[in-house]
Amino acid sequence: MFEKTQKTHWWLLLVLLMGFAACRDQSYLRIDGSSTVFPITEAVTELYYKQNEPMRVVIGVSGTSGGMQKLLRGEIDICNASRPLSVSEAAAFAAQKIDLVEVPVAYDGIVIAVNKENTWANDIKVSELQLLWRTESQGKQLKWSDLRPSWPAEPVSLFGPGASSGTYDFFTSAILGKAGAGRGDYAASESDNILINGIKGNKGALGYFGYTYFRENTDQFKVLSVMNDLQLEAKAVYPSLQNIQSQYYQPLTRKQYLYIRKSALNRPEVAAFLLFYLEQLPALQPVLQFVPLLPSESQGAQNNLLNLLKQHEARKAH
Numbered sequence: 001m002f003e004k005t006q007k008t009h010w011w012l013l014l015v016l017l018m019g020f021a022a023c024r025d026q027s028y029l030r031i032d033g034s035s036t037v038f039p040i041t042e043a044v045t046e047l048y049y050k051q052n053e054p055m056r057v058v059i060g061v062s063g064t065s066g067g068m069q070k071l072l073r074g075e076i077d078i079c080n081a082s083r084p085l086s087v088s089e090a091a092a093f094a095a096q097k098i099d100l101v102e103v104p105v106a107y108d109g110i111v112i113a114v115n116k117e118n119t120w121a122n123d124i125k126v127s128e129l130q131l132l133w134r135t136e137s138q139g140k141q142l143k144w145s146d147l148r149p150s151w152p153a154e155p156v157s158l159f160g161p162g163a164s165s166g167t168y169d170f171f172t173s174a175i176l177g178k179a180g181a182g183r184g185d186y187a188a189s190e191s192d193n194i195l196i197n198g199i200k201g202n203k204g205a206l207g208y209f210g211y212t213y214f215r216e217n218t219d220q221f222k223v224l225s226v227m228n229d230l231q232l233e234a235k236a237v238y239p240s241l242q243n244i245q246s247q248y249y250q251p252l253t254r255k256q257y258l259y260i261r262k263s264a265l266n267r268p269e270v271a272a273f274l275l276f277y278l279e280q281l282p283a284l285q286p287v288l289q290f291v292p293l294l295p296s297e298s299q300g301a302q303n304n305l306l307n308l309l310k311q312h313e314a315r316k317a318h
Contacts, residue, residue: 029273032060033067033080034166035192036108036210037256041080043284044277051276055269063190064166071259072096077270079259082108082166082210086179099262101308103274104301105281107291109211109244110171110252112224113196117203120144120151123225123236126251129175132156132206138183144204158186159198159207165190171208174251196220211239215289226252244291255293265312275309278302 031041038061045057062070067079068089085093085102093100112124121144128147131137144151161168163180173179187198192213199205199221214223225236228250243249258277264270278301285292293301 028056028058029078029269030058030060030076031078031080032062032070032076033078034064034082034256035061035161035190036082036167036212037080037105037258039212039288040105040256040281040284040290041078041258041277043288044280047280048273048276055273057273061190063162063164063168065169066164068259071100071261072098074261077260077264077267078274081257081259083170083254084257085259086169101260101262101265101305103258103260103278103305104255104293104297105258105277106256106293107244107247108254108256109239109249109291110167110174110208110254111211111214111239112206112208112226112252113199113214113221114224115199115203115205116220116222118222121224123227125227125229125234126175127229129226132158133160133172133182134176135182138185154204157198157202157205158183159195159205160186160188161192161195161209162188162190167208167210170254171252211241211244212288212290214239226250241289241291245294256290262308265309271309271312274305275302278305 031045038059041059045059048055048057060067060076064079064081064083067076067081068085070076071079072089072092085100112129114121124147131147132142142156143153144156145153147156160171163184169179172181176182187195187207189195189198192209195207195209196213196217199207223239225238226249227236228234237243237249239249239252244253247253258274260270260274265274278298281292281298284290292298
């Protein structure tokens with residue numbers, strides 16, 4: 001079954017690349033969106049350049065929400081997304097009669113990071129994260145001892161993604177029950193590297209970002225296990241690759257996606273790039289250290305895309 005799918009894959013990719021070669025004067029792709037998905041897309045693009053020199057790919061990072069807005073306006077071809085399409089976004093695309101294709105590419109876990117000199121905290125409860133990040137805490141300087149009396153009476157300095165980030169949307173939804181909820185008086189940035197540097201430079205810091213950036217900077221800060229104490233028999237779970245892939249690390253496990261206008265699949269360069277993207281993920285995983293999809297999920301994503309592309313080719317033939 002798998003061998004047959006792979007043969008079909010290569011046959012279709014060859015057809016698409018022939019179409020790509022015929023229209024190479026217009027061969028360019030515009031991608032924007034999540035900073036979390038960016039390293040994967042960037043690495044795939046570099047590999048694609050080596051095989052398709054005339055191809056031009058422009059990649060921006062404006063956060064998942066910013067990328068979705070650009071996709072809606074037709075300014076980009078592909079949106080990197082660190083969360084699923086929201087209800088309001090789905091309604092906006094539907095209002096303009098735009099059909100989207102959702103392609104899962106990886107798992108991710110949002111890690112809770114503190115300064116390396118933090119010797120008191122090894123885990124944190126969801127209820128404690130709620131206390132730190134809820135709207136009612138706006139303007140209040142909370143101390144570590146406000147979370148647990150045994151922790152020092154030192155101020156907690158908060159760091160997190162900006163409001164246009166999919167990581168921000170997912171975190172606030174998972175912890176506070178609503179995307180975009182919570183306090184706004186924290187050190188915010190769309191750059192994960194800026195957040196990491198902020199945590200490194202402040203002993204009382206606490207922040208959050210994606211697993212990939214944690215794996216790239218394991219010696220720069222300390223990561224806490226998370227205890228979902230809102231559920232019975234809660235245990236502190238560390239954000240390991242295995243715990244994220246198995247979705248045991250809750251409530252901060254998520255999937256990462258590419259979103260594409262369905263009409264864009266008529267462009268051979270878009271279709272060929274997407275097939276190439278999915279094919280390269282297994283080889284890139286050890287290098288980039290992202291959390292891969294389960295084999296069945298990865299194969300399912302490829303099969304779904306192949307079926308869509310075969311449907312488009314069949315329509316063209318008629």
